[in-house]
Amino acid sequence: MHSNQNVKECDATKFDIYSKVRLKKNFNMAYSREEHYDPHVTEGLVSNYSNVLKLIGENPNREGLQKTPERIAKAMQYMTQGYLGDAVKILNSAKFHEPISEMVIVKDIELYSMCEHHMLPFIGKAHIAYIPNGWITGLSKIARVVDVFSRRLQVQERLTVQIMDAIRESLNPLGVAVVIEAKHLCMMMRGVQKQNSVTTTSAFFGEFEKDTTRSEFLKLIIADLS
Numbered sequence: 001m002h003s004n005q006n007v008k009e010c011d012a013t014k015f016d017i018y019s020k021v022r023l024k025k026n027f028n029m030a031y032s033r034e035e036h037y038d039p040h041v042t043e044g045l046v047s048n049y050s051n052v053l054k055l056i057g058e059n060p061n062r063e064g065l066q067k068t069p070e071r072i073a074k075a076m077q078y079m080t081q082g083y084l085g086d087a088v089k090i091l092n093s094a095k096f097h098e099p100i101s102e103m104v105i106v107k108d109i110e111l112y113s114m115c116e117h118h119m120l121p122f123i124g125k126a127h128i129a130y131i132p133n134g135w136i137t138g139l140s141k142i143a144r145v146v147d148v149f150s151r152r153l154q155v156q157e158r159l160t161v162q163i164m165d166a167i168r169e170s171l172n173p174l175g176v177a178v179v180i181e182a183k184h185l186c187m188m189m190r191g192v193q194k195q196n197s198v199t200t201t202s203a204f205f206g207e208f209e210k211d212t213t214r215s216e217f218l219k220l221i222i223a224d225l226s
Contacts, residue, residue, distance in 0.1 A: 037077050045073035079114060082151030087162075090145060091170035094138030101174060103213075105129040106142045107221045115186045116153035122199075124182025127221040130167055131174040131207050142167070156182055156201050164203040175207030177217050 049069035107127040
């Protein structure tokens, strides 16, 4: 009796392992995320970055740097992929009619961009709100709009306004508010080297130009409601 129980437990374990492997295999087959790079652009960037390494006194043929120009070429295409995106089209792809006019806020959206003056990163978060005027959009689309405009050579001031303008154009809301807080490596690792500096920019439209509405938004983005 005890032996039969052991056999059953062993068979159950084998089945469980087999099921997990099969599920994992099917999952991998069901979803695949691939990156594609323009071969012409990549080739040109590789050549230029090889020359950059030579000009700063490095040897691009040494072991640690042999693939560096290609890595940088692909990284640069990834970090500037926003040029290929259409923010208004993204918002319109999940645009729904809803007869509401209450404030919608998506805060603490991570953003990674590159200063166009020194091509060094600036990293921070965006807080975005709008007041619907008959139309809403998928919440993830607001985050994607941030990516479209931040994955470019940018200045934070322009980035803030571009996000606001895209939401205005797509949803025609009663109001839009955008606040961005970011740390700029061009100020931290070079130049004035101010490690604790944070830059804050804002853009307001419509109802958010009124003190009471703007104040409510600003209070909510700093509030811990968890």
